[in-house]
Amino acid sequence: MLKGKKFKGGAPVPHYKHTSDKETVKMDVPDRVVIPMLQHIGAPCLPAVKKGDSVKVGQVVGTSEKFVSAPIHSSVSGIVKNVSPMLYPGGFFVPTVEIEADGEQSVHESVKPPQFKGKAEFLEALKGSGLVGLGGAGFPSHIKLSPPPGKNIDILIINGAECEPFITSDYREVMENSWNIISGINIIMELLEIDKVLIGIEDNKPGALKELENVAATSDKINVVSLKSLYPQGAEKMLIYALTGRKVPPGKLPLDIGVIVMNVNSISFIAEFVKTGMPLIKKRVTVDGSAVRNPSNAEVLIGTTLGEVFEFCGGFSRPVRKVLMGGPMMGISQYSMETSVVKHTNALLAFDEKDAVLAEEGACIRCGRCVAACPMNLLPLDLSRIVENECFEELTRYNVNDCIECGCCSYSCPSKRYLVQSIRLGKEKVRAMKS
Ligand code: SF4
Ligand code: SF4
Structure with a gap:
C-alpha cells in the first residue's frame, strides 16, 4: 500500500473513536423539522415556500440565483408551519422554513434518477441535488467540479x-x-x-x-x-x-x-x-461526548433539532455543560437545542462539567511550541498578541487569513493561551475592515 x-x-x-464499530442507526421521522436557508458556503437561499403550503420529501424549499449557492430541499412531507428568522448553528439568525411532518414521507414528483449526457448536464443535475461538501466545509459540489x-x-x-x-x-x-x-x-x-x-x-x-x-x-x-x-x-x-x-x-x-x-x-x-435522484435530505451524524448516554452514528433527516437527536441517542446521563456541532478542535458551541442538523453537520457532542471546563490562561513563556505545531507556517503567538493589542491592520502582514483555525497552536501551548480564539476574532475584524 x-x-x-x-x-x-x-x-x-x-x-476517542468510541462509535467506530457502531453501525449507523436510522432515526425516525421527527414531528417537525426546521430547515435554515443557509447550509453551505456562499449566498443564502430564499424560501421557495410559504406558511400553509403542503410539501413533499425532496421538494425544493429554498433557492438562490447566485453563482455560489445550492438549493435546499424538504426532508419530510407535511405542512409549512412558519417561515421566519430562527437561530442558526453558527449563532446568528437566518430565514428558516419550519415544517410539521405528516409522517407519510410522500416523495415529490421531481425526484427521479437524473438523465444527463456529458459533463454540463451532469453538473446541472448535481446542482439540483443540493450537494455541498459533506466533510464539514459545505462548499457547493457542482462548483468544485467545474474548474474554469x-x-x-x-x-x-x-x-x-x-x-x-x-x-x-x-x-x-x-x-x-x-x-x-x-x-x-x-x-x-x-x-x-x-x-x-x-x-x-x-x-x-x-x-x-x-x-x-x-x-x-x-x-x-x-x-x-x-x-x-x-x-x-x-x-x-x-x-x-x-x-x-x-x-x-x-x-x-x-x-x-x-x-x-x-x-x-x-x-x-x-x-x-x-x-x-433523491436530493440531499439526510446526514449521518456521530453523537458522542461524556454526557451522552448511548454514543451512536445516527442517520438523521436534515432539519431535525439537536434536542431530538440527543434524545434518540438515549438522552443525557449527566448534566450537560457544553454542546458542540462538529469535533472538539473545530466544532462550534451551541446554546440552544432548537438549532437543527444542517447539510455539513457531521457530529454532535455533549460534554459534562469536567470535560467542558476551559483551563485558565497563563503567561506566554515564548517556548515556540505553537509555531512548531502550526501546519500553515504562521506565528500564532504574534497573531494573538496583535489581536490583544487591537492593531488589526497588522494582521494581514502576518497572513492571518491563511489560518485554517485548526487549533493546533492552542492545543500545544503549555500556558493554555486562547490562541485560536483570538486569531478567529482577528480574522473577523479583518473581514469587517474590508467590507
Ligand atoms: S506555545 Fe504558548 S507559551 Fe509557547 S510561545 Fe506559543 S503562546 Fe507562548
Ligand atoms: S489555528 Fe491557525 S495559527 Fe493556530 S495552528 Fe492552526 S493554522 Fe496555525
Whole structure:
C-alpha cells in the first residue's frame, strides 16, 4: 500500500473513536423539522415556500440565483408551519422554513434518477441535488467540479482522513457503503476525464484501508494511500501535500495546482443520487461526548433539532455543560437545542462539567511550541498578541487569513493561551475592515 508524506506541524490529539464499530442507526421521522436557508458556503437561499403550503420529501424549499449557492430541499412531507428568522448553528439568525411532518414521507414528483449526457448536464443535475461538501466545509459540489477553462485537473483526491477526535461518520461510510464510493469515483473520473485517483485514509483505521483496497482493486487508476494519523491530516492543504507533495499557495485553491478534493460521503452521495435522484435530505451524524448516554452514528433527516437527536441517542446521563456541532478542535458551541442538523453537520457532542471546563490562561513563556505545531507556517503567538493589542491592520502582514483555525497552536501551548480564539476574532475584524 502507498504511504503519504508527513506534513509540517500538527498535533497528536487523542482519537476517542468510541462509535467506530457502531453501525449507523436510522432515526425516525421527527414531528417537525426546521430547515435554515443557509447550509453551505456562499449566498443564502430564499424560501421557495410559504406558511400553509403542503410539501413533499425532496421538494425544493429554498433557492438562490447566485453563482455560489445550492438549493435546499424538504426532508419530510407535511405542512409549512412558519417561515421566519430562527437561530442558526453558527449563532446568528437566518430565514428558516419550519415544517410539521405528516409522517407519510410522500416523495415529490421531481425526484427521479437524473438523465444527463456529458459533463454540463451532469453538473446541472448535481446542482439540483443540493450537494455541498459533506466533510464539514459545505462548499457547493457542482462548483468544485467545474474548474474554469485553462485549469487542468489531473488528480481527484478522496478524503477519508477523519482526524478530529470522536467523529466516525466518514469511517462508517467506508465500512457500510464502499461500493458507492467507488461508483461515485468512476462517475467523476469519466465526466471530468481524470485518470488518477488517490484515496487518503489514516493508519489508525486499518479496517477502512482494507475495505477500500479491496474495492479499489477493480481499477488501476485508483490508489489507496495510508496516512500518518496526525491532526489535522484531513484539512485540504495537509491532505493534498501528504498525497501528492503539491502545495496550495496562499490565496489559491486546490484546482490551481490540478487537484479536486472530495469527502468520502460526498462522492458516495453522487452514486446514490445518480441511482435514485433523491436530493440531499439526510446526514449521518456521530453523537458522542461524556454526557451522552448511548454514543451512536445516527442517520438523521436534515432539519431535525439537536434536542431530538440527543434524545434518540438515549438522552443525557449527566448534566450537560457544553454542546458542540462538529469535533472538539473545530466544532462550534451551541446554546440552544432548537438549532437543527444542517447539510455539513457531521457530529454532535455533549460534554459534562469536567470535560467542558476551559483551563485558565497563563503567561506566554515564548517556548515556540505553537509555531512548531502550526501546519500553515504562521506565528500564532504574534497573531494573538496583535489581536490583544487591537492593531488589526497588522494582521494581514502576518497572513492571518491563511489560518485554517485548526487549533493546533492552542492545543500545544503549555500556558493554555486562547490562541485560536483570538486569531478567529482577528480574522473577523479583518473581514469587517474590508467590507
Ligand atoms: S506555545 Fe504558548 S507559551 Fe509557547 S510561545 Fe506559543 S503562546 Fe507562548
Ligand atoms: S495559527 Fe491557525 S493554522 Fe496555525 S495552528 Fe493556530 S489555528 Fe492552526
